Amino acid sequence: MITATLGEKKAHARRRRAWLVSWMQVGPMAAVLLLLFALPTLLFLVVSFFDYDRVGIYPAFILDNYRDLLTTPATWRIYLSTMRFAVMAWAITLVLGFYIALFLVFHIRSAKTRMILFMACAVPFWTSGIIRTIAWIPFLGRNGAFNTILMKMHLTDRPLEFLLFSDFSVMVTYIHLYTLLMMAPIANSMAKIDKNLIEAARDCGASRFQIVRHIIIPLSRTGIALGSILVFTQVIGDYFVVKRMSGGQSASIVSALSTEIQAMQYPPAAASAVVLVIFVGILVAGIMRVVDVRQELAR
Amino acid sequence: MRRPRVREKRPATFYLLASLMGLYLLFLYGPMIIIYILSFQGPDGGVTFPMVGFSTKWFLDILKPKQMADIPSSFSRSMLLSSLVCILTVVMSVAAGLGFRRRFPGAAVLFYLAIASLVMPSLLVGFGIGLGFQFLDLPQGLFTSALGAQLTWTLPFGLLTMFAVVARFNRSYEEAATDLGASPFQRLRWITLPILLPGIVGVAVGAFTLSYDEYARTTLVIGSKNTLPLEIYALISSDSTPELFAIGTVTTVVSFALILAMLALVLRLQRRRTQG
Numbered sequence: 001m002i003t004a005t006l007g008e009k010k011a012h013a014r015r016r017r018a019w020l021v022s023w024m025q026v027g028p029m030a031a032v033l034l035l036l037f038a039l040p041t042l043l044f045l046v047v048s049f050f051d052y053d054r055v056g057i058y059p060a061f062i063l064d065n066y067r068d069l070l071t072t073p074a075t076w077r078i079y080l081s082t083m084r085f086a087v088m089a090w091a092i093t094l095v096l097g098f099y100i101a102l103f104l105v106f107h108i109r110s111a112k113t114r115m116i117l118f119m120a121c122a123v124p125f126w127t128s129g130i131i132r133t134i135a136w137i138p139f140l141g142r143n144g145a146f147n148t149i150l151m152k153m154h155l156t157d158r159p160l161e162f163l164l165f166s167d168f169s170v171m172v173t174y175i176h177l178y179t180l181l182m183m184a185p186i187a188n189s190m191a192k193i194d195k196n197l198i199e200a201a202r203d204c205g206a207s208r209f210q211i212v213r214h215i216i217i218p219l220s221r222t223g224i225a226l227g228s229i230l231v232f233t234q235v236i237g238d239y240f241v242v243k244r245m246s247g248g249q250s251a252s253i254v255s256a257l258s259t260e261i262q263a264m265q266y267p268p269a270a271a272s273a274v275v276l277v278i279f280v281g282i283l284v285a286g287i288m289r290v291v292d293v294r295q296e297l298a299r
Numbered sequence: 300m301r302r303p304r305v306r307e308k309r310p311a312t313f314y315l316l317a318s319l320m321g322l323y324l325l326f327l328y329g330p331m332i333i334i335y336i337l338s339f340q341g342p343d344g345g346v347t348f349p350m351v352g353f354s355t356k357w358f359l360d361i362l363k364p365k366q367m368a369d370i371p372s373s374f375s376r377s378m379l380l381s382s383l384v385c386i387l388t389v390v391m392s393v394a395a396g397l398g399f400r401r402r403f404p405g406a407a408v409l410f411y412l413a414i415a416s417l418v419m420p421s422l423l424v425g426f427g428i429g430l431g432f433q434f435l436d437l438p439q440g441l442f443t444s445a446l447g448a449q450l451t452w453t454l455p456f457g458l459l460t461m462f463a464v465v466a467r468f469n470r471s472y473e474e475a476a477t478d479l480g481a482s483p484f485q486r487l488r489w490i491t492l493p494i495l496l497p498g499i500v501g502v503a504v505g506a507f508t509l510s511y512d513e514y515a516r517t518t519l520v521i522g523s524k525n526t527l528p529l530e531i532y533a534l535i536s537s538d539s540t541p542e543l544f545a546i547g548t549v550t551t552v553v554s555f556a557l558i559l560a561m562l563a564l565v566l567r568l569q570r571r572r573t574q575g
Contacts, residue, residue: 026399026406029394029454032451039427043434044423044430099316103313107316126504233418240532280420
């Protein structure tokens with residue numbers, strides 16, 4: 001009896017010590033994230049209730065900033081326009097990313113070829129997003145490469161105007177920038193699928209379509225969820241591509257916000273930041289409810 | 300008797316998906332190749348085709364400090380900042396990756412904090428940090444607020460990479476080391492870190508390039524002296540010469556050189572392991 005409790009105590013102490021080691025190991029990262037992410041986020045939550053005028057901002061607890069924000073039709077218009085971009089970019093990168101991952105994981109037989117092709121897709125991601133964005137300008141422009149090719153091939157006799165500085169060029173840039181964010185997590189999930197499962201399904205007479213529909217898609221849902229989170233949040237958080245590639249015709253949630261910040265109107269900017277954070281939070285939480293990303297990442 | 304391996308015939312979907320892959324790569328690299336070519340535009344040429352001669356004028360222009368932008372000094376600032384971000388990210392992510400192998404109270408909170416930091420619209424991170432520095436009356440600068448803002452971006456990436464690296468690590472090597480009398484430090488120094496090294500190199504290069512190209516989190520907290528991406532950002536609205544493309548070519552070459560060096564290093568590490 002006594003020895004049992006002693007043993008229990010020892011095990012307890014050992015577990016405590018193990019926790020302590022883990023806490024020390026994660027400590028520096030936790031400190032940085034708390035100090036430079038959590039705290040600043042709380043700060044603009046607080047500032048969103050402050051009062052302001054042309055001269056400065058004043059500590060207060062007023063809801064005017066939120067009321068002004070939510071009753072302005074422009075706010076809703078901008079959210080709608082950004083969501084339209086986000087859903088379109090999500091759908092296209094999902095289809096593209098899924099099929100490219102499928103090809104790399106299940107159709108390429110040599111590991112070396114797979115590695116090379118994957119690197120070919122991944123390397124541009126590690127180069128400047130600004131440069132990759134403006135790279136489309138000489139390609140899509142009025143006298144750009146694409147129009148020149150079309151005219152040389154006599155597919156059109158005058159340059160297409162809608163290619164650049166339009167919703168089209170914004171969309172093209174998003175797909176260019178973010179397809180990898182969808183493709184890589186999906187490929188990662190697919191690589192974990194046991195190949196014997198596919199064999200078994202085929203032996204049982206499943207068609208290729210059925211294999212994709214009933215085995216591969218359900219088993220790569222973590223990757224799909226993770227990729228969706230990344231693409232959605234990147235497009236919603238974007239302000240550069242919209243500003244640069246729409247030619248000033250479209251605004252995004254964050255580009256409107258940055259205008260307010262530049263005008264030093266911190267309380268209303270903070271209010272719209274809070275609304276955006278809640279919006280993104282609900283979206284991400286919704287996706288994470290469908291798939292337990294953490295559970296599957298640790299696998 | 301060994302049967303020669305019969306190669307299964309490729310299904311039609313293979314060719315369909317292969318062409319999709321080809322088109323995607325063309326889409327990925329096409330526009331970038333065009334700006335590389337245009338950066339060699341002749342001195343009288345513009346920002347679109349046709350090429351009017353061929354010159355390296357635009358590359359030489361980068362080196363001249365101008366009123367609007369000083370590319371060489373912003374480049375060295377970026378290099379310095381990215382190196383520091385890289386070192387801090389590697390140390391913190393590797394430590395945290397090892398820490399997460401055990402269950403401990405608070406693990407879920409920290410995980411979601413990292414995910415939140417990753418998905419938070421970038422500009423808002425800078426906004427919050429900027430407000431904090433203003434309230435505390437701290438000076439904003441490269442190695443204070445900008446460094447902090449970039450860490451909120453590189454640390455979650457480092458942590459997620461370490462999850463993947465650690466998941467493939469077989470813990471019996473560590474147990475064997477302990478059984479043979481290794482101290483915890485010896486085990487870490489001679490067993491765990493060498494085995495994880497290729498993954499750690501990946502974290503390092505990832506952190507460096509993410510920091511080197513970062514602009515959305517940094518822009519509101521950089522203070523008075525810009526990093527390279529912010530300098531390019533400022534240049535875009537004022538300049539419309541092929542110099543912009545030349546800058547793009549140079550920064551891409553820097554990124555590529557880094558990635559190739561990493562690949563070579565990882566391959567060498569792996570070869571040494573299979574031989575040793």
